[in-house]
Amino acid sequence: MVSCNVASPCARAVPVLFLALATACASDQPRALAPPPGPPSHPVTIHEPERLRGVATDERDASGRPRRAACVVCHSLRRPQVLPSSMSELREFHQGLLFDHGQQPCAACHVVGDQSSLHLSDGRLVPMTDAIALCRQCHGPQARNYDHGAHGGMTGFWDLSRGPRTRNHCVDCHDPHRPRFEPSQPVLPPRDIGLVRHAAPSKMPARPGAPTARNR
Amino acid sequence: MTAPTRRVALKVLGGTLGAGAFAYAAQPIARWAAGVSLEETLRRHYKELTREELAQILRHIEAQTHETYGVEVQVRDLPPQEGVSFGYALNLSLCIGCRKCAEACHVENNHDRRTNNSYIRVLEMEQGSFDMERGQVDYDHTVPAPGKYYMPVQCHQCDNAPCVSVCPVEATWKERDGVVVVDYDWCIGCRYCEAACPYHARRFNWSKPEIPAAEINPDQGYLSNRIRPQGVVEKCTFCLHRTRRGQLPACLEACPTGARVFGNLLDPDSDLRWVLEHKRVYVLKEELGTKPRFFYFFDV
Numbered sequence: 001m002v003s004c005n006v007a008s009p010c011a012r013a014v015p016v017l018f019l020a021l022a023t024a025c026a027s028d029q030p031r032a033l034a035p036p037p038g039p040p041s042h043p044v045t046i047h048e049p050e051r052l053r054g055v056a057t058d059e060r061d062a063s064g065r066p067r068r069a070a071c072v073v074c075h076s077l078r079r080p081q082v083l084p085s086s087m088s089e090l091r092e093f094h095q096g097l098l099f100d101h102g103q104q105p106c107a108a109c110h111v112v113g114d115q116s117s118l119h120l121s122d123g124r125l126v127p128m129t130d131a132i133a134l135c136r137q138c139h140g141p142q143a144r145n146y147d148h149g150a151h152g153g154m155t156g157f158w159d160l161s162r163g164p165r166t167r168n169h170c171v172d173c174h175d176p177h178r179p180r181f182e183p184s185q186p187v188l189p190p191r192d193i194g195l196v197r198h199a200a201p202s203k204m205p206a207r208p209g210a211p212t213a214r215n216r
Numbered sequence: 217m218t219a220p221t222r223r224v225a226l227k228v229l230g231g232t233l234g235a236g237a238f239a240y241a242a243q244p245i246a247r248w249a250a251g252v253s254l255e256e257t258l259r260r261h262y263k264e265l266t267r268e269e270l271a272q273i274l275r276h277i278e279a280q281t282h283e284t285y286g287v288e289v290q291v292r293d294l295p296p297q298e299g300v301s302f303g304y305a306l307n308l309s310l311c312i313g314c315r316k317c318a319e320a321c322h323v324e325n326n327h328d329r330r331t332n333n334s335y336i337r338v339l340e341m342e343q344g345s346f347d348m349e350r351g352q353v354d355y356d357h358t359v360p361a362p363g364k365y366y367m368p369v370q371c372h373q374c375d376n377a378p379c380v381s382v383c384p385v386e387a388t389w390k391e392r393d394g395v396v397v398v399d400y401d402w403c404i405g406c407r408y409c410e411a412a413c414p415y416h417a418r419r420f421n422w423s424k425p426e427i428p429a430a431e432i433n434p435d436q437g438y439l440s441n442r443i444r445p446q447g448v449v450e451k452c453t454f455c456l457h458r459t460r461r462g463q464l465p466a467c468l469e470a471c472p473t474g475a476r477v478f479g480n481l482l483d484p485d486s487d488l489r490w491v492l493e494h495k496r497v498y499v500l501k502e503e504l505g506t507k508p509r510f511f512y513f514f515d516v
Contacts, residue, residue: 028263033392034460036299037480141515149487150307150495152474155464159480162462173472181312181473183358188319190353191332192419 040160049171052128055094071128075115083107100178109134109176135170146170261386262399262439274438281443285427289434291442294460296393302454302509303394303481304465305491306368309515310475313338313359313366320470321370324455325441326433328425335452336370336467337416348415348500370467371396371417371452372500372508379409379418379451388449394481394509395456397439403448410449414501415508418451454478481509 054073056066074093083106084090087099111117117125118134126133136143145151152173157163173181259273274291281289318334327333339351343363351367360366373396380388380396387402388409410418424446436442437457444450455465459478468476479488491497497511 029266031263031295034295034297036297037462037483145307145515146474148490148494149479150305150474150477150491151310153469153471154474155469157462158459158464158478158486159462165464168474183360184312184314185357186313186315186338186355186359188315188322188332188334189356190318190334190337191330 037159038161042157042160042162042164044160044165044167046132046167047169047172048129049169051171051175052131052169071115079113081112083110083112098178100180101176131176132170135176256401259401261402263389270438277438277442281432285429285432285443287429287432287434289432289436289442291436291438292457293438294457296391296395297460299480299482301394301481302373302459303479303488303492303511304373304454304509305477305488305495305497305511305513307475307477307491307495307515308365308367308512310473311338311366311368312473313340313355313361313364314472316470316472317368317467317476320466321452323431324433324458324466326425326427326436326443328421328423329428329431330423330426333419333425335417335419335450336368339367339369341365341367367512368467369415369417369500370510371413371454372415372506372510373452373454375507375509376505378412378414378504378506382408382412384408388451391439391456393456393460395453396451397453397456398449398451399439400442400444400448400450405447405449407449414504414506418449420449421446 050068054068054070057069059067061067078093085105085107087097090097109118111119111125114125116128118128118131119125120134121137132143132146142151146167152170153168154165156165158165170176255276260269262270265273270293274293277291278289281287281291315336315338318336318338321327321336322332322334325335337353339348339353340355340359340361341348341351341364343365348367348369355361373390373394375390375394377390377396380390384406385402385404387404388396388398390396405420407418407420410420421444425443427443432443433441435457437453440453440455440457455463455467459465465476465478468478477487477491479486481488481492483489491513492511495513496516497513499508499511
C-alpha cells in the first residue's frame with residue numbers, strides 16, 4: 001500500500017527534478033577535429049646494424065657491451081687471396097663462426113680483397129651496409145612484405161607528415177650466417193585474478209563461443 | 217498507546233536488526249565517497265564538457281596523480297583527426313608469441329604492476345585450429361613451440377561494438393577515428409561491457425593500480441592511459457595519446473618481428489591498405505557481425 005499524503009512536497013519536487021534533468025541532458029559539446037594528415041614530409045630511414053661495420057671482440061666497454069673492431073683493423077694487413085669454402089677452413093680469423101644458411105660458400109656474398117663490400121648475383125658490388133639488396137635476391141616475398149611494412153619491426157610515426165620512421169634492417173634480426181630467428185622465453189606472464197585462480201584446465205566440455213577462465 | 221505485547225517487542229527487535237544490517241551493508245559506500253570530491257560527483261559527461269571545463273579537469277587529474285603517486289604527469293585530450301580512421305593488421309606467420317607487445321602495453325598504459333595487466337592477451341594456438349576459446353594464455357616455455365602458432369588479441373575497435381550498446385550509462389562510445397573509448401569518470405563499473413565483448417578485450421580495475429612512481433608513463437591521455445581509478449573498466453585505445461599525434465602504437469614498436477601493421481584505413485597508400493588489398497585477411501568471430509577493425513593474416 002502506498003500512502004501519499006505528502007502531496008505538496010511531491011508537487012514541488014517534480015518541477016525541480018525536471019529542471020535538474022534538463023540541465024543534466026545538455027547537448028553534446030561540438031568537438032573540433034584535428035586537421036587531416038598532410039603529404040609525407042619526413043623520411044623513412046633504415047637502421048644500420050653495427051654488425052655490418054665490424055666484429056665483436058672479447059673486450060667490453062663501460063656498459064658491458066663487447067667492443068667492436070672495424071673490418072679494416074685486421075683486413076688492412078691481411079688480405080686473403082682466396083675465400084674458404086666452409087667454416088672448418090677458418091684457422092686464424094672468424095674462428096667459431098656458426099653457419100646455417102643453406103650450402104653457400106663464403107664467396108657467394110663476400111668479395112676477395114674487399115671486406116666492406118658484398119657482391120650481387122650479377123657481380124655488381126654493394127657496400128656491406130646495403131646488404132638488403134643482397135638479401136632480396138633470394139627472399140623475394142619477404143622483401144615485398146618488408147617494402148610494404150608487413151615484415152620487420154619499426155618505430156616512429158605512422159603519419160610521415162608529422163615525424164620520421166625507422167625501419168629495422170634485415171640483419172638487425174637475422175644473423176646473415178645463421179638467419180633463423182632465435183627462439184626466446186616469453187615476457188610478462190599474465191597474473192590476473194581469474195586466470196591464476198582457474199589455471200587448471202576446465203573439466204567442463206568447452207562450448208564453442210563460450211568464454212572460459214583460461215583466456216579471460 | 218499500544219500495550220507492550222510480545223508482538224510489539226518482536227517488531228522493535230526486527231526493525232532494529234534490519235536497520236543495523238542495512239547500515240552495515242551500506243558502510244563501504246561511505247568509505248568510497250570519502251575519496252571522491254563534490255566536484256567529481258557533480259562532474260558532467262565528457263561529451264558535455266566545454267573546453268574550459270575539460271582543461272580544468274585535466275589539471276585536476278594531474279594534481280591528483282601528483283598527490284597519490286608523487287609524479288608530475290601531463291594529461292592531454294587529443295581530438296580525433298579529420299580523414300583518419302584507424303585500423304590494425306597482424307601477421308600470424310611472423311608472430312612468435314614473445315609477449316613483448318603485451319609488455320609494452322603494460323608499461324605504456326600505466327597498468328597495475330601486481331597483476332601484470334595488459335590490454336593484449338597472446339593466445340598459444342594449436343596449428344590448424346581457429347578456436348580462440350581453446351587458446352592458452354599462460355604458456356611459459358621457449359617460444360615459438362613446435363606445432364603452435366600465436367595470436368595476440370586486443371580490442372578490435374568494432375564498428376558495431378556490443379560493449380558500447382550494452383553500457384547503461386553511455387560511459388563508452390566510438391570516436392570519429394574508430395577508437396572505442398571509456399570515460400573512466402563516468403563508468404559505474406557494472407562490467408556489462410566486459411561480458412558483452414566476444415574478444416575478452418576489456419579489463420576491470422579490481423583494485424587501485426599499483427605502479428612505482430619511477431615507472432609511471434607521464435605522457436597521458438584523458439581517454440587512454442591516465443591512471444584509472446578503482447572500480448572502472450578499461451580497454452585498448454590503439455594508444456590514442458600516441459596515434460593521434462601521428463606516432464605508432466607502443467605494441468607495434470615493441471614487436472621484434474614486424475608482425476603488426478598499423479595505419480589509416482582512409483589512406484590508399486598506407487601499409488595497412490596494402491595488406492588488406494594483397495593478403496587474405498580475416499577477422500575473429502566474423503559471424504557475430506561486430507565489424508572489427510583488427511585484421512589477421514598469414515603469409516601465403
